[in-house]
Amino acid sequence: MRRTRTPEGGEKTTSEPAPLVFVLDDDASVRTALESLLRSVGLAVRSFGSAKEFLSEPSTDRPACLVLDVRLPGMSGLDLQRQLAERDVALPVVVITGHGDIPMTVRAMRAGAVEFLPKPFRDQDLLDAVQQALERARTLRREQAEIAELQTRFDALTPREREVTELVVAGRLNKQIAADLGISEVTVKIHRGQVMQKTRAASVADLVRMTERVRARTARS
Numbered sequence: 346m347r348r349t350r351t352p353e354g355g356e357k358t359t360s361e362p363a364p365l366v367f368v369l370d371d372d373a374s375v376r377t378a379l380e381s382l383l384r385s386v387g388l389a390v391r392s393f394g395s396a397k398e399f400l401s402e403p404s405t406d407r408p409a410c411l412v413l414d415v416r417l418p419g420m421s422g423l424d425l426q427r428q429l430a431e432r433d434v435a436l437p438v439v440v441i442t443g444h445g446d447i448p449m450t451v452r453a454m455r456a457g458a459v460e461f462l463p464k465p466f467r468d469q470d471l472l473d474a475v476q477q478a479l480e481r482a483r484t485l486r487r488e489q490a491e492i493a494e495l496q497t498r499f500d501a502l503t504p505r506e507r508e509v510t511e512l513v514v515a516g517r518l519n520k521q522i523a524a525d526l527g528i529s530e531v532t533v534k535i536h537r538g539q540v541m542q543k544t545r546a547a548s549v550a551d552l553v554r555m556t557e558r559v560r561a562r563t564a565r566s
Contacts, residue, residue: 396420410478415442
C-alpha cells in the first residue's frame with residue numbers, strides 16, 4: 346500500500362503492483378548475473394539480448410525500469426534510449442557499459458538516464474541505481490494517472506464551458522467574458538460554476554494549474 350497525492354493536493358492510499366526490472370545486455374553471462382542479483386533483493390526481472398527483442402515485449406502496467414548496456418547488436422543502447430524518450434515512454438534507464446567515455450556519459454544523462462555505471466561496478470551501486478530508477482517510475486506513474494484523471498474531467502466540459510474556462514484562465518473578469526462571448530454576466534457565472542464543479546477546482550489558481558497540466562500533456566501527444 347502506498348500514499349499518493351491527488352490532483353487536488355490531498356492524499357489517498359493505493360495498492361501498487363510490484364515493480365519490474367528489464368535487463369538488456371548482449372552478454373548472456375552478464376544477464377544471468379544481473380538477474381540473480383536483482384532477484385536476490387526480491388525484484389522481478391525480464392532480460393533481453395537485443396533492442397529488437399526488447400521492443401517486441403508488450404508494454405507493462407507496473408512500475409518498471411531498464412538496465413541497459415550501451416553496446417548491443419543492431420540498435421545501440423543509446424539509440425534505444427533516445428527512441429524511448431521520443432516515444433514518451435515512461436521507463437527510467439540505468440546505463441551500464443564496459444566501453445564508456447565522457448561524451449557517451451553526457452549523451453546518456455542528457456537523454457534522461459538515472460545513472461551511468463562503467464563495468465565492472467559494485468553490486469550495491471547497481472541496486473541503488475535501480476531503486477532510484479524505480480522510484481522515478483512510481484512518480485511518473487502517479488503523474489500520468491493524475492493527468493489522465495484531469496483530462497477526463499476537462500473532457501466532461503461542454504464547448505461553451507471550455508470557452509469560459511480559457512477566458513477565466515486568461516484572467517478575464519466575468520463582465521469581460523460576457524462581452525467576449527456575447528452572453529449575460531449571469532450566464533457566465535453559471536458556466537463558471539459548472540466548470541469549477543466538473544473539474545473539482547478549489548479556486549481559480551487551482552483551475553489554472555490544472556489547465557496548464559492538461560495543455561502540457563496535449564502538447565506532448
